[in-house]
Each structure stands twice: as C-alpha cells, then as structure tokens.
Amino acid sequence: MKPAAFDYIRVDSADEAVAVLAEHGDEACILAGGQSLTPMLNMRLAQPRVLVDISRAADLVASKTENATLVVRAAATQASVEQRPRLADEVPLLRQAFPHLGHVQTRNRGTVCGSIAHADPSAELPLCVAVLGGEIVLRSRSGRRMLRADEFFQGPLSTARQPTEMVEETRFPLARVGERYGFTEIAMRHGDFAIVALAVTVSAAEIRLGVCGVADRPRLRRCPHLAGAELDAELDRFAWELGARDDQHASASYRRYLVRKLGRKLIEELQR
Amino acid sequence: MKRLAQGAKHRVELTLNGARRVGHCEPRMLLSDFLRQELGATGVHVGCEHGVCGACTVRVNGSTQRSCLTFAVATDGQSVQTVEGLTGSEGELSDLQRAFRRHHALQCGFCTPGILLSASEFLERAPEPTEREVREMLSGHLCRCTGYTSIVAAILAVAMERRERKDHA
Numbered sequence: 001m002k003p004a005a006f007d008y009i010r011v012d013s014a015d016e017a018v019a020v021l022a023e024h025g026d027e028a029c030i031l032a033g034g035q036s037l038t039p040m041l042n043m044r045l046a047q048p049r050v051l052v053d054i055s056r057a058a059d060l061v062a063s064k065t066e067n068a069t070l071v072v073r074a075a076a077t078q079a080s081v082e083q084r085p086r087l088a089d090e091v092p093l094l095r096q097a098f099p100h101l102g103h104v105q106t107r108n109r110g111t112v113c114g115s116i117a118h119a120d121p122s123a124e125l126p127l128c129v130a131v132l133g134g135e136i137v138l139r140s141r142s143g144r145r146m147l148r149a150d151e152f153f154q155g156p157l158s159t160a161r162q163p164t165e166m167v168e169e170t171r172f173p174l175a176r177v178g179e180r181y182g183f184t185e186i187a188m189r190h191g192d193f194a195i196v197a198l199a200v201t202v203s204a205a206e207i208r209l210g211v212c213g214v215a216d217r218p219r220l221r222r223c224p225h226l227a228g229a230e231l232d233a234e235l236d237r238f239a240w241e242l243g244a245r246d247d248q249h250a251s252a253s254y255r256r257y258l259v260r261k262l263g264r265k266l267i268e269e270l271q272r
Numbered sequence: 273m274k275r276l277a278q279g280a281k282h283r284v285e286l287t288l289n290g291a292r293r294v295g296h297c298e299p300r301m302l303l304s305d306f307l308r309q310e311l312g313a314t315g316v317h318v319g320c321e322h323g324v325c326g327a328c329t330v331r332v333n334g335s336t337q338r339s340c341l342t343f344a345v346a347t348d349g350q351s352v353q354t355v356e357g358l359t360g361s362e363g364e365l366s367d368l369q370r371a372f373r374r375h376h377a378l379q380c381g382f383c384t385p386g387i388l389l390s391a392s393e394f395l396e397r398a399p400e401p402t403e404r405e406v407r408e409m410l411s412g413h414l415c416r417c418t419g420y421t422s423i424v425a426a427i428l429a430v431a432m433e434r435r436e437r438k439d440h441a
Contacts, residue, residue: 001321001322002300002302002305003300003302004300005278005279005298005299005300006278006299006300007275007276007277007278007299008275008276008278008299008343008345008346009273009274009275009276010273010274010276010345010346011273012273016273020273031343031346034341034342034343034346035323035338035341038302038322038323038340038341038342038343039322039323039341041300042302042321042322042340042341043322049278051299051343053343053346055346079335099408102412103326103409103411103412104336104390104394104408104409104412105326105329105336105337105338105390105412106323106337106338106341106412108335108336108337109332109335109337109338109341109342189411190408190411191411191412
C-alpha cells in the first residue's frame, strides 16, 4: 500500500498547472485534495510519473457566486464550500448532499472539482451537477471550454477531459424561485460511496430526477408532474433503463427497488 | 513552482505539536509514514492505508485529515498535530482523554488516536453537539471493540463539562 515513485511539482497558479500538463501530457496527474487519487496511488491502480499539486495555487482555492452561479475553483475543498454561511440558500441540494459525501475528515482535504474529475459512478457531486444542470470548465494552455454534465461524464472514471486539460471550475446554478430540492442515499456506512443516491428538483414546469450508483455515470430523467400509478410507471421505466448490475454490495433488483421507492418518496415530499 | 524529483530524498520542515521539526523523504512518502518513521510520532496509527478506517487521522493546520491520503512533501511548512500533542506540558491527559478512560471508550486503542483528534476538532466547531452530530463525525472512524456507544458518551460528557466550566467562570 505504498505509491510508486513520482516527480512532485507544486504549482502556485492555474497558469503554471496547465503549463506543466502541456509539458507532460498523460504522464502527469493533478493532485488537488487527493482523497480519491491517493487511494488509487496507494493501491497502485494509478502510477503517474508526475503529480502536479495545485492545493496551494492561490487563484484556485476559492468559491464564489456570480451571475446566478456558485463557482467552485479547482482547489476549493469540499469543507470550504460546505461551510459557506449561505449555502442552504445558494445551492440547497449541495447542503443536503454534503453530509453523505465521505466524512468530515475527507471533506476537509478533498475538493469539489477533484471529485468531478475523478468521475466515480457512485459519487454524489457528479450527480448534483447533472441534476442541477451545472457546468464543468476545462482549461488547457490553449484555452477554456465549458461542458454540461452529460457531455463531461463518459463512463466509470472516464470523462471528456483531455490529458493536457485540468478541471478548473465546477459551476452550480443558484437556487431558482419556486424550485425545491431533495437528496437521499443508501450506503453500507454513512459517508461511504452510494449503493444508490437520488437527487431531485421539482419546479412548476417539471421534475428532474438524478441517480448515481446504478449506471456507469450519473443519469438524469426529466418528466412533467406525475402522481400515483403514472409516477410509479415512469420510475419503473427509468429504473430498468439504468442497466443495474449485481455487485458485492447490492443486487440489480435491489437497486431498481431503491430507485422506485426512494424516487417516489422524494418526489412526493417535494410536490406536497 | 517547486519540483521534487522521484528517488531522491527531500527536506520537509513542519511544525509538529508546536515544535519545528525537519525530516527527509521521497515525494511518494505518505504523511502517516513520515510522522511515524522520520519524526517518531508513533501515536499515528496506520490501518487500511486507503482512507477508510480513520486510524491515521491527524490535524493539518487545525483541520482533521487522513495522513495516509496526504503526502509528506505536500505538508512542508504546515502545522501538524498528532495524539502526542493533546497532552499537557507535563504529559497529563487532556479532558477528552480522561473522559475516554472514564467511559471505557477504548479497548485495544488502535483507533483511539484518530478519534481523539477528530473529537478535538469537532468540539471546537460544535461545542453543544447532539448525539446524532457526534455519530456523524464518528462515521469517519472504524472501531471494532467498543460498539461506539461509550465513545459517544465520552464526547458528550466532555462537551457538557466544558460548558459547565465556562458557566462557572
């Protein structure tokens, strides 16, 4: 359980980070909080030749609101966002999701953008971005591009990021008037990766239901307001479309059951 | 920008429990191993080495973190507290440690240093915690002896003692 050898480069700015990535390409790996990456290094599932530590890059550590968006920079820790005094008003879904996201001790060092870049199919933050319609900003030395969740997440630990790009920002839309938000999760232990997690937004126009832990990436279903048997039928179709599989934690049928039951409970609570 | 080559040992200087300390390590050395092997802080216990069990939890610049998920070179110039830093100058136990003893909140003691550090940060942030909040904080630690009940009781007792002491002062 010791990492293979690597060169360590600590950068002081985003400019320096993308310059190092341009130099080393896919042999380099960004180290922000390391709460997902370091276990993979310790188990030697990842063996990059160069680690680029951005945790002290002054222009990457903040989060801020601008233009109805919460902008979280690459090195902002999950705890720093969780502790924003007005987070419950700014992005209520994040406020609800954070307690499920690892533990206090990992949120203190782990970053929001790191979890997004890692793209674990059971992770809560990719789910939140997908359900809220947020965006991911990728930056390389030649410029920036902004992707939606469905463009960015491509499979387990697989994203649209190119080797010379870093996830510079994750952008969450601020709470919209009249919209309500819900989050729930089943895990082996509080704070572990989700067996199934669901995030829901309900507005006057539609219901958006997101699920992680079942498909190979966070998946979103949009539908008009439904109730009773119609809602059950919609949830059942969605549960089957996710392509659930058995693993050591839960069977496929249990995962579909959770999507149907918890989905209905969450949606009905928010419709009340 | 700071570049440290693999294979070579690099100087790491940090504040450990209030004292300036210097050690040398390769970039790949975890903070947990650095604290134990280079600086002799063997109160840092190494369990799962992938961030699940919480035994290696220390405080870095005041916030509790997994030292097995942090590289020593990344903490250069920072301040680290281990369980050795909880006791007073004469080695007397802190109120938290006394409460753990009184409430039988440890048996084998392997998980205890990490839990003590998490509890110390937690009580600074949440001086009047509910049992549920204590249990949520504890979810980041595995204890195979106690069943957690006695740990929760010890932490809640310290919170109450500190409040009473403050009220009397």
